[in-house]
Amino acid sequence: MSIDQETVKHIAHLSRIELQPKELEKLSGQLHDILGFIDKISSLDIDKVEPTSHILPISNVLREDTPHVSLSPEKALENAPSRKGEFFSVPKIIE
Amino acid sequence: MNYQTVIGLEVHLQLKTKTKAFCGCAIDFGKAPNSGTCPVCLGFPGTLPVYNKEALNSAIKVALAFNCQIQEHTKFDRKNYFYPDLPKNYQISQFDLPLSRNGHLIIFDQEHQPKRIGITRIHLEEDAGKLIHEADSSLVDFNRTGIPLLEIVSEPDLNSPQEAFDYLSSLKSILEYLDVSDCDMEKGSLRCDANISLRPQGAKELGVKTELKNMNSFKGVKDALTFEVKRQTELLQAGQNWQQETRLWDVQKGITVSMRSKEGAKDYRYFPDPDLAVFIINTPMISKIKAGLPELPQEKMRRFMRDYSLSEPDAKILVSSKNDARFAEDCINRYPGKDKKNIVNWLIGPLLSEANSRKLELHELDLDKNELINLIGFVQRQEISLLSAKTILTRMIDSRKSAQTLITEGNLLQISDTAQLEQVIAAVIRENEKSVADFKAGKTNALMFLVGQVMKKSAGKANPKVVTDLIKRRLV
Structure with missing residues (x-):
């Protein structure tokens, strides 16, 4: 599987990463190689392997519906880049 | 030409658990902004979500009540997108192995005929925070972030705005019996988006669909759909084409307005959430929950x-x-x-x-x-x-x-005493010669009028059955 520069640009945008033309070229090459390694897996016989969605053999990890103590608003807002009263404040955004 | 309306509904339901889906923050509406959060629901690095047992129980109840097949292996996936109400930059949801599929519920039409409405899937996810838009900034309250949600997706089996309304009423009624959610659209504990398209009667292919949002009552859903049926019919009759789009219901103006959002298919890059282990929901577990279901x-x-x-x-x-x-x-x-x-x-x-x-x-x-x-x-x-x-x-x-x-x-005891009633009847007959003549000419309505007059004169206390008999006896 190969990857073109447009796809890399798209992925960069989805990740909100800005790439310079030089970086784009370099990353396209690197991603191409990485995908090549992954392609090798396709050549393996995995008919007898169960599909894996989690690496640990555990299931049904649940917790009781019992409340814990939440953070105080002051604590919660401590790292906020910007706040207004008890709210986090962000640049205006309406989709 | 006649068109067939095709509607599918997507309902988001907040589960009424004590705590959030993946952390122990108490769910308490009307709390001060950002007073019900913790590192898990604020999406701090290094935190570990663990799903709420009660939420899973409630979700299985709902799936069973809507006759769904429960997925034996089910897991959570990350749905990735950037939006300020989503602190992790992904929503924990379910993609290819939803909790349940292939359910249905029954609605009744005006003639009390049953109709089966398919339910495509019911899956688990979490709610996002609340945004308040001000003039030059948006304010975020993360109290709602992480409240357990169910997404209930119907098949496009609904063929009129009334059927959509009946579906929602029936859904809500069942959910109330299960006692798993407040189901209050105005408070946002139940939310509904609608997909609607029209096609020529008898056509196999679906028409171009519109997604409707921003309705905050069942009536709003019905009104928005009714408006959309009219709008799309007019476009079709004028021979116009249009693109698939999202439209917002404006309840004040009673119209839908195009959202004009950036085009391009969403790319959510779903993948299994490595922080959460799979669930294996076996038959004994299902049987146990089934046995505990109330009468629906x-x-x-x-x-x-x-x-x-x-x-x-x-x-x-x-x-x-x-x-x-x-x-x-x-x-x-x-x-x-x-x-x-x-x-x-x-x-x-x-x-x-x-x-x-x-x-x-x-x-x-x-x-x-x-x-x-x-x-x-x-x-x-x-x-x-x-x-x-x-x-x-x-x-x-x-x-x-x-x-x-x-x-x-x-003093409301009824007068059934004949002697007492005869006096009133005599007066009424005297005063209503025309109705008496009408009755004698065969108009039964006239008799009802005369009885009514007696009732009026007796301040509603005369026994109408006795009065009717007495008048008949006098006049026939």
Whole structure:
């Protein structure tokens, strides 16, 4: 599987990463190689392997519906880049 | 040309658990902004979500109540997108192995004919935070972030705005019986988006669909869909083409408005959430939850029809709300004798209209059920008229006095005494020569008019049956 520069640009945008033309070229090459390694897996016989969605053999990890103590608003807002009263404040955004 | 309307609904439901889906923050509405958060629901690095047992239980209940197949292996996936109400930059949701699929629920049309509406899937996810938009910034409250949600997706089996409304009513009724959610659209604990398209009658292919958002009541959903049917019909008739789009319902103006959002298919890059282990939901677990399900509205309806000989429409009215059904059944059980038709007529007649005029539900009426039954007894024995009884019912709810007291206070005992009635009848016949002539000429309506006049003169106390007999005897 190969990857073109447009796809890399798209992925960069989805990740909100800005790439310079030089970086784009370099990353396209690197991603191409990485995908090549992954392609090798396709050549393996995995008919007898169960599909894996989690690496640990555990299931049904649940917790009781019992409340814990939440953070105080002051604590919660401590790292906020910007706040207004008890709210986090962000640049205006309406989709 | 005639067009067929095709509607599918997507419902998001907040589960009524004590704590959030993946952390122990208490869910408490009306709390000060950002006072119900913790590192997990704020999406701090290094935190570990663990799903709420109660939420999973509730979700399985809902899936079973809607006749879904439960997925034996189910898992959580990350749905990636950037938006300020989503602190992790992904929503924990389910993609290819949803909790359940292939369910259905039954709605009834105006003629009480059942129709099966398919449910594509019901899956688990988490709610996002709340945004308040100000002039130059947006404010974020993360209290709602992480509240357990169910997404309930219907098949495009609904063919009119009314059917969509009936689907939502039926869905809500079942959810209320299960007691897993507040189901309040105005408060946002139940939210509904609608997909709608039109196609020529008989066509196989679906038309271009519109996604409708921003409705905050069942009526709003119906109104928005009704508007959209009209709009799309006009476009089709004018031979216009249009693109798939999202439109917002403007309740004030009563129209839908295009959202004009950036085009391009969403790329959510779903992948399994490595922080959460899979669930294996086995048959014993399902059986146990199934056994604990309450009697659901349609079972109850069938039982009411069977046990109390109710008609289907009557039974349907009484079971639509769980608490009303309990209230009604209590009244029915207290009512003496095997024939329950009388008490049922009172419930869906005078009692329901008392409740409606007080903007209450049936079960919220402050009423001594035994006194209600006493009151009906007075009517049965023809000691008071039905009209007086309705007046007494109103007063009974206002004052909580007994039927006997209210009858005495209002001097409402019915006059069945022939001698006393004959005098009033004689006067009415004298004063209404035309109606008397009409009756003699064969107009039955005239008789009802004359009886009405007697009732009026006797302040509603005359026994209408006796009056009718007496007038007939005089005039025939």
